[in-house]
Amino acid sequence: MYGNAYIDPNEKFSSEEETPELLAAFQARIDAGDKIEPQDWMPAMYRKQLIRMIEQHAHSEIIGSLPEGTWITRAPGFRRKLALMAKVQDEVGHAQLLYSAAETLGKSREDMMNDLITGKSKYSNIFNYPALTWADSAVIAWLVDAGAIVNQLANSKGSYGPYCRALERICYEESFHLKYGHDNVVHLATGTKKQREMVQAAMTRWWTPLMHFFGPSDKASVHSDTLMRWKVKMASNDAMRQQFMDMYIPKIWDLGLTLPDPLLKKNTETGLWDYTEPDWEEFKRVINGDGPCNAERLAVRRMAEENGRWVARAINNEEAEHVRPFA
Amino acid sequence: MALEDKKRIESLDPRISRARLSGGNHEDMTGLLHFQTYEVFHQNKRGAQHKHVGIVHAPNSDMALLYAKEQYARREQTANIWVAPSSCISATEYADDDIFTTNRFIFSVLTNLSFSKTRCSEENIESRS
Numbered sequence: 001m002y003g004n005a006y007i008d009p010n011e012k013f014s015s016e017e018e019t020p021e022l023l024a025a026f027q028a029r030i031d032a033g034d035k036i037e038p039q040d041w042m043p044a045m046y047r048k049q050l051i052r053m054i055e056q057h058a059h060s061e062i063i064g065s066l067p068e069g070t071w072i073t074r075a076p077g078f079r080r081k082l083a084l085m086a087k088v089q090d091e092v093g094h095a096q097l098l099y100s101a102a103e104t105l106g107k108s109r110e111d112m113m114n115d116l117i118t119g120k121s122k123y124s125n126i127f128n129y130p131a132l133t134w135a136d137s138a139v140i141a142w143l144v145d146a147g148a149i150v151n152q153l154a155n156s157k158g159s160y161g162p163y164c165r166a167l168e169r170i171c172y173e174e175s176f177h178l179k180y181g182h183d184n185v186v187h188l189a190t191g192t193k194k195q196r197e198m199v200q201a202a203m204t205r206w207w208t209p210l211m212h213f214f215g216p217s218d219k220a221s222v223h224s225d226t227l228m229r230w231k232v233k234m235a236s237n238d239a240m241r242q243q244f245m246d247m248y249i250p251k252i253w254d255l256g257l258t259l260p261d262p263l264l265k266k267n268t269e270t271g272l273w274d275y276t277e278p279d280w281e282e283f284k285r286v287i288n289g290d291g292p293c294n295a296e297r298l299a300v301r302r303m304a305e306e307n308g309r310w311v312a313r314a315i316n317n318e319e320a321e322h323v324r325p326f327a
Numbered sequence: 328m329a330l331e332d333k334k335r336i337e338s339l340d341p342r343i344s345r346a347r348l349s350g351g352n353h354e355d356m357t358g359l360l361h362f363q364t365y366e367v368f369h370q371n372k373r374g375a376q377h378k379h380v381g382i383v384h385a386p387n388s389d390m391a392l393l394y395a396k397e398q399y400a401r402r403e404q405t406a407n408i409w410v411a412p413s414s415c416i417s418a419t420e421y422a423d424d425d426i427f428t429t430n431r432f433i434f435s436v437l438t439n440l441s442f443s444k445t446r447c448s449e450e451n452i453e454s455r456s
Contacts, residue, residue: 040422295351296350305356323413
């Protein structure tokens with residue numbers, strides 16, 4: 001769901017002004033591997049879906065810094081505290097890069113921020129769950145970032161120039177977040193009995209949200225087909241989930257940790273992982289606002305905006321000229 | 328009052344609990360301030376070209392430099408940064424990119440002075456005339 005926005009299946013896909021010739025020329029450019037730049041002609045749905053996707057991705061970065069951020073003050077030791085602070089700062093930086101990319105499509109950063117705070121636009125569902133212990137923050141840093149990398153590497157080969165450029169930078173930073181998270185989990189998994197129990201409990205808690213992370217199966221969606229042809233969406237949700245499982249389940253098992261799914265195994269015939277479908281009703285419930293931390297996440301974000309507003313007002317330049325950023 | 332108490336957020340993070348926030352507020356944030364954007368150019372070492380890396384939102388160029396340092400020089404070797412208001416940038420249109428084809432032609436003439444050789448064949452020259 002990170003940069004994989006939900007689409008209403010009833011939404012109209014094209015308008016009258018979008019002649020077959022224009023659409024074909026647009027498609028030809030994408031097929032040739034060209035990047036689309038902000039000044040280029042693009043179908044309305046392309047623009048709309050990209051705004052939605054990049055905006056949700058930006059919100060996910062900024063909200064995603066909250067569950068981990070709560071552990072900065074209680075990190076075990078100075079080294080861990082410094083590393084976590086740097087990581088959380090990176091995540092907020094990613095949000096800024098992504099808001100900038102989305103802005104080139106015509107929606108202002110302030111409008112996006114407002115839509116986040118009022119609950120109008122979504123962010124990755126996984127951040128509506130609490131980081132109960134230090135081990136949860138380790139599992140997030142390792143596996144949520146790993147899932148994000150799978151998604152972002154795919155999207156960085158997409159067709160919209162500014163999004164690709166932002167993602168390239170982001171992937172570079174995420175890759176050392178992943179190392180930080182892995183180091184942290186290994187430390188706990190090879191530690192004392194109490195540490196091992198703590199990290200096992202966190203792994204068990206986060207498994208369902210991690211399976212939810214890539215979203216429900218979208219094989220049958222017509223929208224998905226068009227978006228994949230336009231290189232807005234680069235891989236199906238199932239394909240990304242399988243890729244994630246392929247890369248990380250063996251690593252999790254190597255550490256002597258178990259996962260709470262008795263059906264989980266690699267199917268030697270299909271080459272795919274067999275697993276129990278996670279509870280998709282829970283996914284829908286949480287994404288629509290009824291998760292353990294939805295209210296807290298938005299309230300904290302709102303507080304930050306409200307408390308920081310006097311600073312913004314004090315430094316504001318009222319004569320500033322606003323134009324849409326270039327690239 | 329009782330209702331408000333119910334909505335009060337109890338967090339795992341003691342700092343958030345102490346802030347006594349209440350949830351369920353979906354009102355618009357009015358008066359969010361729009362800062363203008365500055366285009367940021369980053370130079371990784373002395374002598375290298377400055378390269379466009381993105382934008383920052385800022386009320387003035389001093390703040391823009393500060394944000395640019397935080398955003399674009401945090402994880403990379405940096406010698407120097409420029410910022411310029413987006414409104415001061417003039418650019419060509421991608422739709423007119425055929426204006427550059429002549430340049431490419433002249434370049435190929437310059438780099439292939441012996442005409443018999445590569446790209447700049449007679450056929451090519453004819454098609455231009």
